[in-house]
Amino acid sequence: YKFSSASAGGRTTELRLHGVKDIIAVASGKGGVGKSSTAVNLAVALANKCELKIGLLDADVYGPSVPIMMNINQKPQVNQDMKMIPVENYGVKCMSMGLLVEKDAPLVWRGPMVMSALAKMTKGVDWGDLDILVVDMPPGTGDAQISISQNLKLSGAVIVSTPQDVALADANRGISMFDKVRVPILGLVENMSCFVCPHCNEPSFIFGKEGARRTAAKKGLKLIGEIPLEMSIREGSDEGVPVVVSSPGSIVSKAYQDLAQNVVKGLKELRENPDNEIQMKLNVPHSSHSS
Numbered sequence: 001y002k003f004s005s006a007s008a009g010g011r012t013t014e015l016r017l018h019g020v021k022d023i024i025a026v027a028s029g030k031g032g033v034g035k036s037s038t039a040v041n042l043a044v045a046l047a048n049k050c051e052l053k054i055g056l057l058d059a060d061v062y063g064p065s066v067p068i069m070m071n072i073n074q075k076p077q078v079n080q081d082m083k084m085i086p087v088e089n090y091g092v093k094c095m096s097m098g099l100l101v102e103k104d105a106p107l108v109w110r111g112p113m114v115m116s117a118l119a120k121m122t123k124g125v126d127w128g129d130l131d132i133l134v135v136d137m138p139p140g141t142g143d144a145q146i147s148i149s150q151n152l153k154l155s156g157a158v159i160v161s162t163p164q165d166v167a168l169a170d171a172n173r174g175i176s177m178f179d180k181v182r183v184p185i186l187g188l189v190e191n192m193s194c195f196v197c198p199h200c201n202e203p204s205f206i207f208g209k210e211g212a213r214r215t216a217a218k219k220g221l222k223l224i225g226e227i228p229l230e231m232s233i234r235e236g237s238d239e240g241v242p243v244v245v246s247s248p249g250s251i252v253s254k255a256y257q258d259l260a261q262n263v264v265k266g267l268k269e270l271r272e273n274p275d276n277e278i279q280m281k282l283n284v285p286h287s288s289h290s291s
């Protein structure tokens with residue numbers, strides 16, 4: 001399957017990356033909903049299951065978790081053009097602020113610093129040819145997130161939320177933010193959608209049932225992933241072996257692989273029918289288009 005850019009035309013940007021066909025953001029309205037675990041497992045599934053050339057940019061400069069989750073810790077080498085060479089593991093080329101600063105150093109960033117750090121991690125990196133660069137965004141919808149979304153030429157965004165009402169309210173803010181910066185939303189991922197008891201196999205809907213499905217329907221968006229609450233995901237994150245690597249045949253891995261396939265499908269649809277971008281935004285109030 002060959003990719004060409006699915007980005008909608010007309011947007012200009014400072015941080016356009018040559019050789020990178022699509023850049024997608026994995027975002028969440030608030031922290032702790034599983035955005036990084038989703039970005040990591042999605043990136044690995046895209047590389048291993050969909051056999052695409054994948055990069056993973058940890059733009060979560062406030063709390064970079066990609067180095068631990070991907071089990072990478074060496075400082076990136078520099079090539080003869082003085083560009084950093086991404087650190088590769090599990091078939092994914094990675095870059096993270098966590099690789100560039102001392103461990104445990106406090107990461108206190110002002111807006112402009114975030115952008116210069118991001119410039120270093122995008123333009124300053126020898127990404128080579130990539131089908132998709134997956135960007136693990138900082139949580140929330142503040143200035144930093146808006147600048148990143150505006151400056152990276154994003155083909156689309158994936159919004160991660162838990163099924164709880166409060167998390168979904170935050171997800172709504174994420175949806176509005178991408179709408180304002182005119183980035184199409186590929187869909188919503190419901191993380192921790194249910195807990196399947198390992199003893200009796202009975203699913204428990206700890207954070208409520210179908211919240212994300214309802215929000216997606218209300219916003220005219222697709223629900224492109226439902227990831228159960230599973231110990232193996234947390235263990236995989238902590239141990240630096242993503243669950244899609246350690247047990248690719250498990251139900252959880254299947255959920256991430258389905259998500260990866262939905263992302264590929266979404267990008268393909270956007271490319272074939274750029275009007276989708278407008279369609280994807282149909283249910284967002286008109287006022288938010290004006291800015």
Ligand SMILES: Nc1ncnc2c1ncn2[C@@H]1O[C@H](COP(=O)(O)OP(=O)(O)OP(=O)(O)O)[C@@H](O)[C@H]1O
Binds near residue numbers: 232237
């Ligand atoms: N579906 C899941 N099942 C079990 N544990 C999960 C699941 N998703 C995430 N976790 C765990 O929850 C914690 C928070 O997840 P993660 O770091 O991915 O969230 P985040 O939204 O990126 O957080 P932050 O805002 O801090 O960047 C991690 O310990 C992770 O392993």
